[in-house]
């Protein structure tokens with residue numbers, strides 16, 4: 001038996017564990033009233049504080065803040081509220097003939113005491129969206145936001161303290177050490193969003209207690225542009241999401257594979273889109289965010305220097321400014337495979353472009369890589385779209401768009417293997433935070449009794 005009493009967070013964990021059965025037995029109406037309170041806090045009471053914190057942490061433009069931190073969280077809450085009654089019901093299943101005289105069903109029972117660990121890039125959304133599902137499913141939750149988006153971490157703590165008691169939902173602010181201390185505790189479920197490297201640490205800590213995990217991870221999400229694509233639409237869509245939150249988005253297009261014959265036209269249209277969105281000088285544009293900190297800035301500058309040492313071609317060379325954590329939109333071609341920009345997740349406003357002649361070259365390349373969180377296809381030809389989907393694997397896919405798959409709460413969102421385990425959003429998140437408890441009730445005598453000992457040759461045939 002492990003003794004947890006010297007763990008800094010054990011008393012809170014213990015409190016939540018004791019309170020769990022009360023939360024687990026709340027009605028769907030009680031859970032909806034909690035969600036209403038959370039919705040009010042995000043949509044009304046704390047909206048300006050959220051915008052302000054996101055601006056301080058990431059210079060996030062208000063439109064981007066409202067879209068992801070407010071609108072998408074509120075949309076998730078509304079969706080859950082609309083369906084919770086249905087999810088609460090017994091879910092009947094059919095029984096085969098040999099189970100005559102029985103009925104079977106399953107229920108979604110809360111997993112128990114859950115831990116949510118969230119990242120800095122969408123600090124509000126990626127902390128609160130999983131929380132919505134955890135509450136809906138009847139869990140108690142300890143939430144550890146990212147220490148790196150420190151202003152957002154504080155606002156999250158304020159929101160949660162204003163809506164919940166700490167034996168229902170508690171925020172523990174802190175960094176790596178805090179996360180590691182929490183990971184020693186025997187949670188019933190861990191929902192982690194962050195890097196692949198830390199995902200492995202979380203999973204091995206969870207394995208010690210056989211705690212189930214949802215891992216929403218990252219990686220390199222490719223874009224394939226077919227000759228049949230509407231290039232103007234393609235260039236604009238990629239330029240938007242590549243620079244949304246300054247490229248610090250898990251499902252951002254990481255690099256582009258464009259057919260050799262349309263490469264120059266694509267680059268021309270991409271440049272035009274950059275001009276239209278951010279003007280000649282993106283540093284003066286109020287719609288262009290910034291990198292989160294010096295560490296991320298230096299990491300990207302290192303990738304650019306590495307590209308130069310490989311004599312890559314800068315189609316667009318954005319200016320840089322360390323004191324402002326600013327890297328202008330950058331487009332690079334002729335990168336060798338070993339370059340850092342083609343090996344590491346970029347997570348910034350730099351777009352490498354690769355070319356191909358036959359689609360099978362792309363397919364073979366992707367097969368040699370880990371399964372991406374998102375794979376994007378720009379094409380009008382249905383045959384090529386189907387061919388790519390059939391011959392590749394990815395957590396999610398966008399066709400003629402980048403990132404919109406994240407915003408449909410009816411779609412399962414998440415990676416596969418290195419890009420993640422388990423699915424999020426709407427019902428899929430609710431499922432992650434629930435145990436599907438199968439129940440069979442016997443009413444009548446039925447044919448089962450034919451199996452009672454002593455066993456005969458006839459029974460062996462059954």
Ligand code: NAD
Nearest residue numbers: 118119120145146175176179194195198216217218219250
């Ligand atoms: P990260 O893995 O460094 O940090 C995430 C969380 O883990 C933070 O709360 C942090 O405090 C904690 N943490 C960091 N190191 C730890 C350690 N050694 N042990 C225990 N906990 C630790 O990730 P990040 O830099 O905040 O976020 C960027 C990454 O997240 C990118 O790879 C991105 O693709 C990924 N991401 C994925 C999704 C998704 O939905 N799949 C969404 C956003 C970001």
